[in-house]
Amino acid sequence: MLAADSGWTILFTGDNLTRLLGGLWTSVSVAGLALVFGIPLGVVLGALRIMHNPVLRAVLRLYLEFFRIIPTLVILFLFYYILPREMGVQVDGETIAVVAFGLWVAAEISDVVRGALISVPEHQVDAGKALGMNGLQLLWYVRLPQSVNLMVPATINLAARVIMTTSLLLLISVIDVVTVGQQIMEANRMAHPDSAFWVYGFVFLLYFIVCWPLAMIARALEKRAKERNNG
Amino acid sequence: MSWQVIQQALPLFRKAFVLTLELSAIGVVLATILGLVIALLREYKVPVLSQICATFEELLRNTPLLIQLFFLYYGFPSIGLKLSAQACAIIGISLLGAAYMSGAFRGGFSGIPTIQVESAKALGLSPLQMVRHVTLPQGLTRSVPAVAANAIFLVKETSVFTVIAVPELTNTARDLIGMYYRTDEYLLMLVVAYAIILIPLSVVLTLLERRVRRGTFGD
Amino acid sequence: ACGGSSSSDGAASSQQGQTVEQIKKAGTIRIATFGDLPPYGYVKNDGTRAGYDVALGNQVAKDLGVKVDWVQVNADGRVDALKSDKVDLVLANFTVTDERKQVVDFASPYMKVSIGVVSPDKAKITSADQLKGKTLAVTKGTTAETFFTQNYPDVNLQKFDSKTQQFQAFKDGRADALADDNTYLYAWAKDNKGYTVGIKTLGEESTISPAVKKGNKSLLDWTNKEIKTLTEQGFFEKAYQSELAPSFTSDIKPEDVIIK
Amino acid sequence: MADSNNDEILLSVQHLKKAYGDHEVLKDISFDVPRGKVFVLLGPSGSGKSTLIRCLNGLETIQGGTISFKGKPIDGSEKTWRKLRTEIGMVFQSYDLFPNLTVAQNILLGPTKVQKRPKAEVEQQMDKLLADVQLSEYKNAYPRELSGGQKQRIAIVRALTMNPELMLFDEVTASLDPEMVREVLELMLGLAEHHMTMIVVTHEMEFARRVADTVLFLENGVILERQSGHDFFANPETDRAKAFLESMAPISDEE
Amino acid sequence: MADSNNDEILLSVQHLKKAYGDHEVLKDISFDVPRGKVFVLLGPSGSGKSTLIRCLNGLETIQGGTISFKGKPIDGSEKTWRKLRTEIGMVFQSYDLFPNLTVAQNILLGPTKVQKRPKAEVEQQMDKLLADVQLSEYKNAYPRELSGGQKQRIAIVRALTMNPELMLFDEVTASLDPEMVREVLELMLGLAEHHMTMIVVTHEMEFARRVADTVLFLENGVILERQSGHDFFANPETDRAKAFLESMAPISDEE
């Protein structure tokens, strides 16, 4: 199977390798932008969700549940079909993906942040109150600093998930790494009929190489946070 | 929005709905069973097998289902292994699900306080008796929230089967859009269909989660 | 190819798409094409696009005096690419049909086409009736899919997102036959030994045209004129010889495909 | 503790009611705390001691009655409470230092950020108080580097640095290892000697006996007995208080 | 507790060493526990009391020395320990009942599954023991429905139902509300009166004084002092023990 003329050679023919990596870069940069927009928004929404205003909480909860209930792929389609038409602007697939993923990230982060904020022991908050702190001071001096070490690993995990989800970009006509792979398979369909195994296998590996380290970092941070909480 | 378009598409959506349900159910059940086995192999550090399981878990959790499916469906035949689309779908979702479920179960087990294990030991329980009477029941209970979250995640992931021509909900909706260009109607039906599956599921799982927790730990 | 969202001025353009004026001013035209359909639209190992549709697109851009911004689409994304203003022009083997006419505007045709069916030599399919109860691979959003859905409901359709996936699955033996535009099937059957286009034409012969957003009269008129000029200049003849002929078996003649 | 005659009432509680849902936890509680006095709240677990002391700092909203501080009734709004909390210090059972801040940062936070006092002035006060409790060397340590007793003493210093007029203590020694209880209690005894007005919930009977000007014995959300410290321990009036004192006595008295 | 003269040594510890990594927690510990006697381990926090008592039940592996039970040295294998644990009962500080089982199931688990005794017989014994501790009505309750003191008493009953020859207690009252401490201590006093052999870690000095035949005072992993219970409390030999006893005394003695 590893013969010189076997399918794996097309990975290294022409510019194929750089093109594949370029496709991966497209995916990763979409994920990156979505995180850049989504995380700050999510932090704000998460902080709002621990406030006592029931209407606000219900609205934000609904927002989260929508993204929880509807598959990401379907959300992507919703944005893909509806966003350009309704907004009356020209938007390319990447932009749509950034917006859709960004709002999804915001929803997930809002839950991470909320969870982390309420995991701060009540007596810590009481202690802050007993010093006369107001809501913002409690958030800034007590809740946030004591919960970031819970937020960070969850956020990194989410980042890995967003990167993996970018594989769906293929379906909204973004030239992602899979699309490039398919272009390569087509261009070489005569010379290398078995290229599918190698190209898809390689793409599989690429995703793993990007996402696995993130997962490991998240796990290490999680462990550290846990140890610190116990010690 | 045209009611007529919706009505005409109903039979197709109904079929897709049933298929999505079936695939989800099979996937979740297989994933749970397999995930528990893997979790136990890893928890009890069974030599060789636990390392294999760990590698398997890392590989599957850190790659997209879509690529896994492409690899299974388009890649494997070139090395002589051909599986039907549905088989690929079920294998894909079960293996991915097992990797996630194993994590959920291991999380449940590792949440058991050491004092529980020690007092089981102090009563002279053998490792197997300990698993049977103490760690398994408590670990399973503690896993319920994460298992429930994974179940919902897996149901949603079945939408990715669209890429290997499995006529489930997403595939059907996209197909209809491609043929008749009635985007709004079909998208609406798609969203509603998932809502019909997932809202009750998440409500039931939340209730179950609450009951189990209250039942065992009283909070 | 991060398609530049060269979003330009205001409401007028988004209602009917960009006018020729606006395209010239922007300096780029955004054209939708296939990326996985040799010899019509595909990407070579060096990353450049090539094929018959691509050749036409390059010529169009040259005549407009602008650059091309290629947007790769799948069959089922062609209408929406126009509708949602992602592209100005579709050059992606877009067969003219009544349904499609209602949602996009087609310019004059530049190719003839009809649905064909390819099957393995070992189990050759020569008439559509033989397909009853068999599995047929198609791509979502193609005329082949619509044709079989409407006329042969007994055929099990396997619907794929892209040409690559469709042909790959067929070659892996996942379907008994594959239906698509006969023109690609000729090319594909030549590349893949052991397969024959058993049914050369099915249904009515149709034409393939460039498409613009519904109501984009400016670009539509310009494109009609362009097709006329190019036909007169023999551009399609030349393009046939350079892009298509090498991929076709010798029994296919230029007049089977191009419009004179 | 000598009775002082200029009996300014610092805190007055009238007909206070507190319920969680249907569950009435405090029923018609009334008492006045004169400036400079130490009140000790005693009572069995669940009788409402913590709830009462939390009400006095606005950490629980009350369902009826009034709380007045320095003669002014408190309107119960969060804003009013926030201002008052800088005058009423509170220390809890669980170590409530902020683990992400050093000892000094913990202490400075309230005075500088909430009271907006000049940092230099507060630091001077902090240094003096830390020296008093012999913890100066831990100024830059993090709470995790301190023992339980040290943490509680810092928590008290933190509250004192706000210059409160009233201090509330809720079982501040209950989570401590036995050897550390004493160092905290001694600090509190010192405060009492300096005429800090305090309301103290404790399970340390000997300490209660020494420190209490007045004992309030709570049961089921009601003040069952109200006596001077000396009289309560020498001669409890009610059977319940008697039984309570017995249950708290060391096991030895049976021999 | 009268000295009995048929001094069978039930448990013997010789030159026991235990380290966590480089950190030597127990250094050369030796002592013999005769049948029917109560040994109390005292010492400041971190001195190694819990570690020692856990070693005696095989919950920690030891790095040196021998532990003998009924004259036989224990080989340290998990299998040997598993058998011995049915003869050595242990109760921990944190409530260690299994939350997924009822009180009765908790109690029956060991005797029926491990010792394989007939269920009827064990149930009879359980009923008697539950009646002794006045908890019969909770037989079918889950641990979450019990108070801390009740849980600890059930944990003791659970250990007793195995008919152990030696009982180990590690600060079993340390997490309890003060009022519940007494009910547990009284149960343990009762056991001592019935000549159960026990090794007890406790911070309750009065209880220790009453119950101890022998006190071992640990510091830094070494037995610093070994005396009869009476002598230790009346007259500690070392300064460290004296200081320790003082630190544990109620705060009142300063007055």
Ligand SMILES: Nc1ncnc2c1ncn2[C@@H]1O[C@H](COP(=O)(O)OP(=O)(O)OP(=O)(O)O)[C@@H](O)[C@H]1O
């Ligand atoms: N947040 C709450 N929600 C509902 N009930 C509560 C809440 N906090 C306390 N209670 C109830 O109020 C009653 C009084 O509780 P509180 O904590 O004030 O008692 P306590 O006297 O401080 O007891 P302890 O000595 O155990 O600290 C109890 O019955 C308790 O269950």
Ligand SMILES: Nc1ncnc2c1ncn2[C@@H]1O[C@H](COP(=O)(O)OP(=O)(O)OP(=O)(O)O)[C@@H](O)[C@H]1O
């Ligand atoms: N699992 C462990 N790993 C490392 N060190 C440990 C471990 N368990 C205990 N130690 C250390 O061993 C020493 C003795 O601890 P041990 O718990 O036996 O003390 P103790 O006398 O029971 O104290 P306390 O009265 O607080 O319960 C301490 O220095 C402790 O930090």
Ligand SMILES: [Mg+2]
């Ligand atoms: Mg309390």
Ligand SMILES: [Mg+2]
């Ligand atoms: Mg200990």
